[in-house]
Amino acid sequence: MFILLLYMTMAQTEQVKGELRNWIRASLGLKCLKDGLVEFISKEARKQYDKHVGNTIKTACVKDYTCKSCLPDTLLPYHQVRNGQCNQSNCICSRRKTNSRRICPAGGACGIFYDLITDEHLHKDPFWFNTNFDQWSSENGYFEFIKCFISTPGYKTKSIFSELDALALLSICQNNRKLNLIFQGKGFPDLLEEVMYFYVICHNGMLFFIMSVMQVSFTSRFEIHRKG
Numbered sequence: 001m002f003i004l005l006l007y008m009t010m011a012q013t014e015q016v017k018g019e020l021r022n023w024i025r026a027s028l029g030l031k032c033l034k035d036g037l038v039e040f041i042s043k044e045a046r047k048q049y050d051k052h053v054g055n056t057i058k059t060a061c062v063k064d065y066t067c068k069s070c071l072p073d074t075l076l077p078y079h080q081v082r083n084g085q086c087n088q089s090n091c092i093c094s095r096r097k098t099n100s101r102r103i104c105p106a107g108g109a110c111g112i113f114y115d116l117i118t119d120e121h122l123h124k125d126p127f128w129f130n131t132n133f134d135q136w137s138s139e140n141g142y143f144e145f146i147k148c149f150i151s152t153p154g155y156k157t158k159s160i161f162s163e164l165d166a167l168a169l170l171s172i173c174q175n176n177r178k179l180n181l182i183f184q185g186k187g188f189p190d191l192l193e194e195v196m197y198f199y200v201i202c203h204n205g206m207l208f209f210i211m212s213v214m215q216v217s218f219t220s221r222f223e224i225h226r227k228g
């Protein structure tokens with residue numbers, strides 16, 4: 001923000017002003033997109049989470065879903081318990097031999113929940129690195145559940161929806177089966193590509209602003225010095 005204010009104060013050339021206008025427009029657009037998606041996705045995440053927890057409780061024959069002891073290195077997914085086979089490309093069961101894993105002590109609940117998340121993913125390939133397994137049954141479980149649909153790393157420590165950026169939210173809309181169905185024909189995947197493009201140029205853009213500020217600042221000082 002400081003850089004932006006400094007830049008606005010010092011920007012002198014038309015080219016720089018044009019870049020600034022485009023930058024602000026794109027940033028405001030992303031902010032509106034993010035605000036709208038946060039509200040919608042958080043409601044949908046709660047609905048889906050409640051449904052999957054309900055099914056988990058039923059299948060595991062337990063009173064409630066409360067396990068907080070399963071981790072990616074120890075959990076045995078339900079499909080392994082059921083038929084000993086796996087057809088998922090990035091499943092945790094392929095990372096270590098099955099006999100070094102154990103069934104979730106709460107009637108296999110976490111393994112069942114794991115498989116339900118996988119089924120909810122459009123390509124049956126959730127991004128497990130963004131979620132905390134031991135918080136699936138917590139109050140914030142719905143958020144840990146929805147983070148499994150973000151296909152880029154860097155969200156594991158995020159704990160509230162407002163900490164997710166537009167890219168992550170669009171990724172959820174694309175990878176979550178139900179959300180994908182809702183948004184089908186609403187500009188996907190073009191919108192996602194455009195937002196990704198903005199994020200890539202974002203860093204270059206910031207660099208451009210900083211360089212512009214430095215350049216304008218240097219030129220002004222040089223001219224003042226020369227006139228003096």
Ligand SMILES: [Zn+2]
Pocket residue numbers: 077079080085086087088091092093094
């Ligand atoms: Zn597997």
Ligand SMILES: [Zn+2]
Pocket residue numbers: 067068069070104105106109110111
């Ligand atoms: Zn468990």
